[in-house]
Amino acid sequence: MKLVLATSNKGKVREIRELCKAYEVVPYTDLIEAFEIVEDADTFKDNALIKARAVYEALGDEDVVVIADDSGISVDVLGGAPGIYSARYAGENASDKENLYKLIEDIKAKGVTSSPAHYTAAIAIVTKNKEKTVHGWMYGTAITEAIGDGGFGYDPMFIPEGFDKTLGQLDDDIKKELSHRSKALRLARVVLQTL
Numbered sequence: 522m523k524l525v526l527a528t529s530n531k532g533k534v535r536e537i538r539e540l541c542k543a544y545e546v547v548p549y550t551d552l553i554e555a556f557e558i559v560e561d562a563d564t565f566k567d568n569a570l571i572k573a574r575a576v577y578e579a580l581g582d583e584d585v586v587v588i589a590d591d592s593g594i595s596v597d598v599l600g601g602a603p604g605i606y607s608a609r610y611a612g613e614n615a616s617d618k619e620n621l622y623k624l625i626e627d628i629k630a631k632g633v634t635s636s637p638a639h640y641t642a643a644i645a646i647v648t649k650n651k652e653k654t655v656h657g658w659m660y661g662t663a664i665t666e667a668i669g670d671g672g673f674g675y676d677p678m679f680i681p682e683g684f685d686k687t688l689g690q691l692d693d694d695i696k697k698e699l700s701h702r703s704k705a706l707r708l709a710r711v712v713l714q715t716l
């Protein structure tokens with residue numbers, strides 16, 4: 522089965538391909554031109570549905586299976602920010618690096634050098650007659666330093682529970698095993714088997 526990914530984030534495409542090896546995983550931008558999707562819902566779940574539905578409609582092929590991922594990091598000392606705003610924390614077209622350094626500065630401004638934090642991933646699956654969503658979470662600590670260059674986004678400042686290194690330093694296989702995205706995709710694979 523072919524899965525079309527409703528994302529323009531290369532880090533997500535890489536990880537989802539690794540985690541769904543039984544499927545042919547194709548970013549929608551390989552099939553049609555990229556277009557802007559306004560993610561204006563107030564939950565990860567609803568934003569994932571917005572992206573998956575938009576790409577399903579745009580493809581115009583009723584037999585296609587579309588998957589979208591909406592995800593982000595929530596930091597306790599910041600009251601759960603940036604959460605659903607993680608991609609645009611430092612501004613509308615901010616880079617991963619700009620978002621990362623803003624988060625570090627905002628945690629420092631609270632007078633601490635670390636805080637409990639977690640990642641959330643919502644995955645939406647949209648087909649001709651079904652819409653399903655699943656979630657996954659990864660808990661750990663956000664620190665006020667960026668260490669390592671593995672993963673993407675905020676990974677260099679996130680230490681998963683049970684480890685003493687950031688996701689930027691740890692082997693890709695560790696993130697593959699315990700990430701929010703891998704947990705959500707494990708459930709998504711169960712849903713895919715029922716299609």
Ligand SMILES: O=c1[nH]c(=O)c2ncn([C@@H]3O[C@H](COP(=O)(O)OP(=O)(O)OP(=O)(O)O)[C@@H](O)[C@H]3O)c2[nH]1
Pocket residue numbers: 527528529530533560572590591592593594607608609617620640672673674675676677700702
């Ligand atoms: O270090 C990270 N490791 C992760 O595993 C991870 N998962 C999500 N994020 C961050 O959360 C936002 C997602 O926003 P998002 O879901 O809107 O995606 P996006 O806008 O990048 O692409 P798209 O899928 O919407 O096209 C982005 O800032 C990501 O950097 C992560 N950061």
Ligand SMILES: [Mg+2]
Pocket residue numbers: 560608
């Ligand atoms: Mg986005």
